[in-house]
Amino acid sequence: MLVKAKGPQQSVTANRLIDGVGVWLGAGNQWVERVADAAIFEGEAIAEALAFAKEEEKRQLVVDVYPLDVEATPEGTRPLHIRERMKAIGPSVRRDLGKQAAGPTPAL
Amino acid sequence: MPDTTVPNAHSNQPADAHAGVYRYDEFDKTFIFERVEQFRAQVERRLKGEITEEEFKPIRLMNGLYLQLHAYMLRVAVPYGMLDSTKMRRLARIARVYDKGYGHFTTRQNIQFNWPELKDIPAILHELAEVDMHAIQTSGNCIRNVTTDQFCGAAADELVDPRVYAEILRQWSTLHPEFTYLPRKFKIAISGAPHDRAAVQIHDVGLIAKKNGAGEVGFTVYVGGGLGRTPYLGTKARDFVPVAEIIGYLEAVLRTYNQLGRRDNIYKARIKITVNEMGPEKFIGLIEEEYARLPRQKYYIDPAIVEAIEQHFAPPPWENLPAVSAKFEAAKAADPAFARWTRSNLSAHRAPGYAIATISVKPIGGIPGDIEAEQMEAVADLAERYSFGEMRVTHEQNLVLAHVKQDDLYDLWLALDKIGLGTANAGLISDIIACPGLDYCALANTRSIPIAQQISERFADLDRQHDLGELKIKISGCINACGHHHVGHIGILGVDKKGEEFFQILLGGDATQTAALAEIVGPGFSYDEIVNAVETVVTTFVGLRQPGERFIDTLARTGHAPFKEALYARA
Amino acid sequence: MPVLDHGREIEDRWTDLADDAALPAEGGVIVSLERWRAERDALIARGQPVGVRLKSNQLATELVDDLAHLGVVALEFPKFRDGRAFSAARELRERFGYKGEIRAFGHIIPDQYQFLTRLGVDTVVVPADRVGPAWAHALNEISIAYQPALQDHGTVSLLRRHVKAEIKG
Ligand code: HEM
Ligand code: SF4
Numbered sequence: 001m002l003v004k005a006k007g008p009q010q011s012v013t014a015n016r017l018i019d020g021v022g023v024w025l026g027a028g029n030q031w032v033e034r035v036a037d038a039a040i041f042e043g044e045a046i047a048e049a050l051a052f053a054k055e056e057e058k059r060q061l062v063v064d065v066y067p068l069d070v071e072a073t074p075e076g077t078r079p080l081h082i083r084e085r086m087k088a089i090g091p092s093v094r095r096d097l098g099k100q101a102a103g104p105t106p107a108l
Numbered sequence: 109m110p111d112t113t114v115p116n117a118h119s120n121q122p123a124d125a126h127a128g129v130y131r132y133d134e135f136d137k138t139f140i141f142e143r144v145e146q147f148r149a150q151v152e153r154r155l156k157g158e159i160t161e162e163e164f165k166p167i168r169l170m171n172g173l174y175l176q177l178h179a180y181m182l183r184v185a186v187p188y189g190m191l192d193s194t195k196m197r198r199l200a201r202i203a204r205v206y207d208k209g210y211g212h213f214t215t216r217q218n219i220q221f222n223w224p225e226l227k228d229i230p231a232i233l234h235e236l237a238e239v240d241m242h243a244i245q246t247s248g249n250c251i252r253n254v255t256t257d258q259f260c261g262a263a264a265d266e267l268v269d270p271r272v273y274a275e276i277l278r279q280w281s282t283l284h285p286e287f288t289y290l291p292r293k294f295k296i297a298i299s300g301a302p303h304d305r306a307a308v309q310i311h312d313v314g315l316i317a318k319k320n321g322a323g324e325v326g327f328t329v330y331v332g333g334g335l336g337r338t339p340y341l342g343t344k345a346r347d348f349v350p351v352a353e354i355i356g357y358l359e360a361v362l363r364t365y366n367q368l369g370r371r372d373n374i375y376k377a378r379i380k381i382t383v384n385e386m387g388p389e390k391f392i393g394l395i396e397e398e399y400a401r402l403p404r405q406k407y408y409i410d411p412a413i414v415e416a417i418e419q420h421f422a423p424p425p426w427e428n429l430p431a432v433s434a435k436f437e438a439a440k441a442a443d444p445a446f447a448r449w450t451r452s453n454l455s456a457h458r459a460p461g462y463a464i465a466t467i468s469v470k471p472i473g474g475i476p477g478d479i480e481a482e483q484m485e486a487v488a489d490l491a492e493r494y495s496f497g498e499m500r501v502t503h504e505q506n507l508v509l510a511h512v513k514q515d516d517l518y519d520l521w522l523a524l525d526k527i528g529l530g531t532a533n534a535g536l537i538s539d540i541i542a543c544p545g546l547d548y549c550a551l552a553n554t555r556s557i558p559i560a561q562q563i564s565e566r567f568a569d570l571d572r573q574h575d576l577g578e579l580k581i582k583i584s585g586c587i588n589a590c591g592h593h594h595v596g597h598i599g600i601l602g603v604d605k606k607g608e609e610f611f612q613i614l615l616g617g618d619a620t621q622t623a624a625l626a627e628i629v630g631p632g633f634s635y636d637e638i639v640n641a642v643e644t645v646v647t648t649f650v651g652l653r654q655p656g657e658r659f660i661d662t663l664a665r666t667g668h669a670p671f672k673e674a675l676y677a678r679a
Numbered sequence: 680m681p682v683l684d685h686g687r688e689i690e691d692r693w694t695d696l697a698d699d700a701a702l703p704a705e706g707g708v709i710v711s712l713e714r715w716r717a718e719r720d721a722l723i724a725r726g727q728p729v730g731v732r733l734k735s736n737q738l739a740t741e742l743v744d745d746l747a748h749l750g751v752v753a754l755e756f757p758k759f760r761d762g763r764a765f766s767a768a769r770e771l772r773e774r775f776g777y778k779g780e781i782r783a784f785g786h787i788i789p790d791q792y793q794f795l796t797r798l799g800v801d802t803v804v805v806p807a808d809r810v811g812p813a814w815a816h817a818l819n820e821i822s823i824a825y826q827p828a829l830q831d832h833g834t835v836s837l838l839r840r841h842v843k844a845e846i847k848g
Contacts, residue, residue, distance in 0.1 A: 001553050001586060001604060018155070019225035020180035060157050064175060081607055083546060087177045091547035093475055093557045097208055097223070098178045139823035146820040150790065153813070163788050166760060249760070279825040285794035286769055289762025366766045367738060401774060406827050 003081045007069035011038040011077055012049045013087070014062035022087050022099070023062060024077075025049055031062065034099065035088035036076025075106060082108065124497025126424035127192035128261050128510075130275045130417070132240040139282075140237040143244065147171050148230035155227075170250055170288070171233070172243025177550045179223045183246040184236060186501050188256040188274040188298075189217035193488035193497040198239045200484035206232050211484070213469060213477040215541055215592055216295070217255050217501045218246055222548055249377075250288045251281035251362070255297045257305040258502040261421055262510040264458045267317040268325050270300035271421045272414060273354065280355050287362045291369035292377035294362070295334075298327070307503060307619040309333045309342045310595060312379045313361060316621075318348060326350040331361060331392070332383030335589035339625050340380040343388040345395060351414070356407035360399035364391070424496040424511055429461025433514035448570060449521050449532035463514055465495075466534040467507040467524060473565045474528075475557050476542045477505035486527045494520050504541055504580075506534060536573040537581060537646070538564040541592050545585030545602065546609075552585035554602025554609035554635075559583055562639045567646075576646065579659045582617070595619035597660050598645060599626040600638065611638040613645065615671060616663050629672050641675055648674040682782070683803045686792075686815025693730060693751060695784075709753050712737055715745065723748055730780070735763045739770040746777050754800070756785035765798055772799035789817040797824065 012025040013035075023031040024038035029052055032038060041049045046067060053065040069080040079085050089105045090098020099105060132140065147167075154164040168174075172183040184199070191199075199219060203211050206228050207221040214220055224232060236242055246253055254277045256270040257263065277296060281287070287294070297311040308314025314330040326349050330342030349357045361379075368386075370376045376385075383391045440447040455464040467487065470476050479487075487507060491499045494516045495509035502508055507529075512520055524530035533539045540563060543549065545556030560583055567573055582596030586603075593599030599614035610632035617626030633641045646659075648671050653662045663671070682691040696708045707728030715722065715731045722729045730751030731742060742752065752771055754764035764783060771777040783795050784804035792803060792814055805814070 001551055003604075003607070015175055015179075018227055020175055020178075022178060057161065058157070060155055063161050082609065083177070083552070086546050090178060092555060093547050093561065135823050139821065139825075142821050142823070146790075149816075149820070158813070159788070163759065167790055249762075282825050283794075283821065284826055285797040285824075286765045287762075288794060289760055289765065289791070363766050363769070367763055371761055371763075403773065 001083070002066060003069075003083060005067040005069045007080065008042055009040050009070055009072070010042075010046045010067045011035070011040060011070045011079075012046075012053045012065065012067050013038070013084070014053060014057070014065040017060055017063050025053055031056075034076075035070075035079060035084075038070065038077040040070055040072055040077055078106065122194070122497070123492040124192035124194055126496040127190075127491075127498035128271065128421045128424070128496075129190045129192045129195070129498070130187065130240070130271075130278075130420045136240070137237075140240070140242055141234075143242065143283075144230060144233045144237050147233060151226065151230055166248055166289075168229075169248035170245055171229070172246035173224075173226075173229055174247060175550070176222070176544075176548050177546075178548065180226055180229075181548070182221045182224045182229065182232065182243060183214070184219050184221070184241060184243045185246045185253045186218050186241075187278050188254055188260070188271055189258055189501040189503075190271065191499045191501065193492050193499075195239045195241055196484050196488040196491070196499060198235060198241070200481040200488070202232055202235060203481040203484070210478055210480045212475075212544070213479065213501050213505045213507070215503050215505060215543075215590065216246075216253060217258075217503055218253060219501065220544075222544075244282060247293070248288075249290045249292050249294075251277075251284060251290075251294045251296065254278055254281070255295070255306055255311075255503060257299050257301060258500045258508045259305060259455060259464055259510065260300055260500075261423065262457050262462075262464050263301055263303075263305075264456050265301040265303050266458075267302070267319060268300045268351065269418070269421050270298040270306070270315075270317070272417050273300075273315070273327075273351065274298050275417050275420070276355070276409060276413070277358070280358075284362075287366060290362070290366055291371050292374070292379075294365070294379065296358075302621065304621040304623075307592075307595065307623070309623040310335055310339070310592075310619060311342065313358065314342050315354070320348050324350060327354055329357065329361075331395070332380040332388065334378050334380040335592060335594050336378065337375060337587040337589075338381065339589065339594040340384060341623050341625065343383060343392070345392045352409045352411070353404065353407075355409055356402060356404045357395075357399055359407055360395050360402060363402075364394050364398050368394070423459075424498070426459040426462060426511065427513070429459070429513065429515075431460040433461060436514040436517055439518035443518070445532070446518055446521050448574060449530065450517065451574065452532045452536055453534040454517070457511065459511075461514055463512055463517060465509045465512045465517065465520060466502070467509065467529050468531040468533050468539060469506050469529065470533060470539050470564065471528050471531050472533075472538060472568045473561050476540050476560050483527050483529060486523075487529065490520060490523055504539065506539070532570055533573055535578045535580070537567045537576055537579045538573060539580070540564065541580075541582040541596070543584050543588075543591035545583075545591075549585060549590075551588060552602065553587075553604040554585050554611065556583040556585040556591055556600070556602060559600060559602075559611065559635075559638055563642055566639055566643060576650070577658045579646075580619075581642070592619065593617070594625050595623065596626055597663070598642060600642070601628075603632055605632065609635045611635070611641075613638075613641060613675070615645070615668055616660065618660060627668065629668055630676050644674050645671055680784075680804050681807055681810050683805055683810070683814055684801060686818050688810060689802070693728075695732070695753075707750060709751060712741060719745070732784075733764075733767060735761050735767075739767040739775065742771075743775060746771075746775055746779070749777075749779055751780040751782055752777065753782045753784055753804075756783060756787050759786045759788050759791060765794060768795065768798040768800050789813040792817040793821060 026032035090100040174181040254274045297306045297308040298315045299306040315327040333342030500508040540560040542556045542560040546552035582592040583600040584591035584593040595617035612632040614626035618624040709730040728750040732753040782802040
């Protein structure tokens with residue numbers, strides 16, 4: 001279930017329209033494929049980032065845009081909710097598939 | 109034995125020529141390829157921005173395409189669960205070429221691919237169309253894939269072959285102009301036998317075959333069943349509708365629902381809510397009024413149509429065999445592991461010397477319903493060798509070979525065992541239904557697959573499973589109930605408790621002709637506790653049971669109290 | 680707003696009248712069900728064509744005693760997902776034998792156009808920025824139908840296709 005983001009630090013995620021792959025808004029408003037590289041927004045920047053992402057939706061780049069609560073860690077941005085960590089990692093029952101297949105990813 | 113009755117004796121026939129599937133004629137083929145091209149154009153319009161995501165979403169859903177957590181998911185219809193080896197091999201090819209080498213059988217007898225790309229979907233649909241398959245109406249607020257009894261055409265207790273009517277309803281519901289933008293999805297299940305193996309009472313409409321006093325065949329019609337957040341068993345709308353009138357009657361049901369079903373709240377939009385808010389009697393009265401005035405002759409199913417469709421499902425050329433196979437008996441005596449499999453995974457066939465074999469897609473510790481492309485191909489080979497090239501997908505996420513000679517059973521089981529599909533657990537505690545849950549599903553509260561895997565491993569000992577007897581565990585990762593937890597003997601429902609995965613236990617559900625909804629026993633358990641809690645329920649049952657009792661029999665006799673106590677009174 | 684018939688834009692002979700708008704001296708008007716009920720006699724006495732708009736929660740039955748006076752019944756799609764108008768069209772034609780024009784307006788997508796025509800809808804009102812070849816195209820994408828429909832335009836119904844096959848065989 002989608003959990004409403006309400007914390008002070010948020011990122012913005014979506015799925016790429018063409019292949020459905022999960023993406024996050026990174027530095028310089030570029031979509032990145034690893035949550036660790038997701039930009040962290042605070043205050044008014046959250047709404048701005050979200051507005052930009054919605055525009056990207058209209059440009060047929062992404063779908064299902066929404067914000068999520070995150071924290072900064074030495075390994076990069078980390079989602080606070082298990083659903084968002086699952087999206088960032090891949091199915092926990094198939095460690096060979098999804099983002100985790102590309103290399104070491106943090107535990108769920 | 110005249111060898112004309114031996115399958116494959118005609119070398120010019122494909123090995124699955126006698127499989128009980130509906131083969132497309134020129135009209136069906138024209139239609140299905142037109143539909144693929146229509147979707148190809150729709151995808152192009154979407155990619156160009158001519159239609160918005162809001163407008164595209166129902167279109168893609170009606171073509172089986174979801175967006176999940178990690179990727180798109182394509183749900184391919186397996187009409188009433190029937191596959192032939194040609195179709196199965198094509199599914200394997202799609203898994204390998206367009207996906208990640210596997211598929212997932214669902215509780216609605218369909219198959220899902222978890223990683224396709226939007227740009228490839230038209231090509232996939234084209235490949236499906238080449239083997240008479242599609243993904244039409246496997247999702248969306250329309251009439252969904254009609255499901256039925258996985259033993260149809262082979263079971264001994266059948267009054268009508270439900271495939272005939274399932275196929276008629278498939279055609280009738282395909283792109284139905286009036287009923288494609290319903291308030292919510294609409295699921296129909298048919299049982300051709302009084303013994304309900306299709307869980308008809310948990311469907312929006314359920315049909316069970318019966319004979320009336322004059323010996324005519326018809327259906328008892330149930331409306332308003334469903335699971336989800338407010339589960340209901342269907343209410344009997346009509347005790348008997350003659351088979352020829354079933355489409356007319358369904359038109360009346362659907363029209364009443366389309367006009368009066370709620371559209372203000374997605375959680376109250378299923379027919380079950382309308383039926384029960386209005387009162388079943390009033391709703392059924394409206395259906396009857398509608399039925400009385402619609403031009404019934406227009407919807408009357410001509411016997412010629414029935415006959416034409418029946419030909420697709422003609423019984424395969426069974427051989428004349430003695431009722432008892434010496435070879436089979438000898439193999440059972442010699443190999444106890446095989447004997448154990450025959451106890452759980454075989455069902456009675458109507459032809460002497462044959463058996464119905466359930467192939468468990470629930471290996472110990474495996475992902476319920478997941479199957480690798482290589483396994484699909486191997487099963488297709490085995491089906492050709494032993495069952496006229498035919499396979500069925502069951503709503504319990506297993507496969508069935510419906511026409512196996514008892515003489516062949518041992519060889520079949522040895523071959524299945526080699527590819528990890530020979531587990532002797534059909535109907536037992538490790539034959540678990542589990543929804544995709546948080547591992548894939550964007551709506552999930554919790555994971556469900558790992559819970560199924562851990563329970564399966566906890567009870568890995570097959571002798572212990574057989575000793576426990578029939579026990580159905582069904583797990584859903586959220587209240588939508590895709591894993592049927594409401595009708596599990598033991599149901600498990602995943603809930604979110606302050607961002608943590610929690611699991612409620614429900615007891616006493618039943619999806620057969622004695623349908624019942626399970627009840628929650630008490631507060632939920634954490635991810636680390638839930639498997640222990642299930643074991644507590646099971647050991648409580650073992651302590652209480654009387655000889656010959658199944659889990660639900662004991663539960664019915666003792667009530668929930670001793671189970672509750674065992675679960676929550678641990679000091 | 681542009682009105683489509685068989686996928687082509689036609690000249691609209693109806694004026695869609697808001698409840699508080701004055702009646703024009705000449706020409707056909709479409710009014711809400713409420714206004715029709717309030718001003719029924721006057722609208723008939725006016726001697727000009729008149730039609731009624733139904734909201735998606737207003738059943739076709741509401742008009743059963745009025746249909747003889749109505750040149751058009753306009754069915755609203757507040758959202759394209761709200762498919763009640765499909766049943767309303769069917770009821771108007773099949774149950775009440777209505778012969779006048781049925782039009783659909785509101786949020787409609789080309790992918791629904793063929794269903795609408797099969798249920799007896801004649802015209803579709805489309806926002807100007809959404810007029811395009813997709814509409815005419817949508818009428819021809821699928822040439823087979825599995826249900827008996829009102830206007831079968833050469834499609835093959837479940838019933839007829841097998842009867843046909845019988846004769847051939
Ligand atoms: C992963 C993507 C899926 C999504 C987004 C999804 C969504 C839903 C939703 C929203 C409902 C509740 C509908 C309602 O009550 O109105 C539901 C029910 C159901 N789904 Fe799923 N589902 C998914 C996967 C599955 C799978 C894999 C299966 C089969 C194994 C399945 C079978 C069912 C069944 C049998 C029901 C409930 C029974 C009923 O019709 O009342 N779903 N699903
Ligand atoms: S029950 Fe919930 S978690 Fe499971 S598949 Fe259905 S919607 Fe997803």
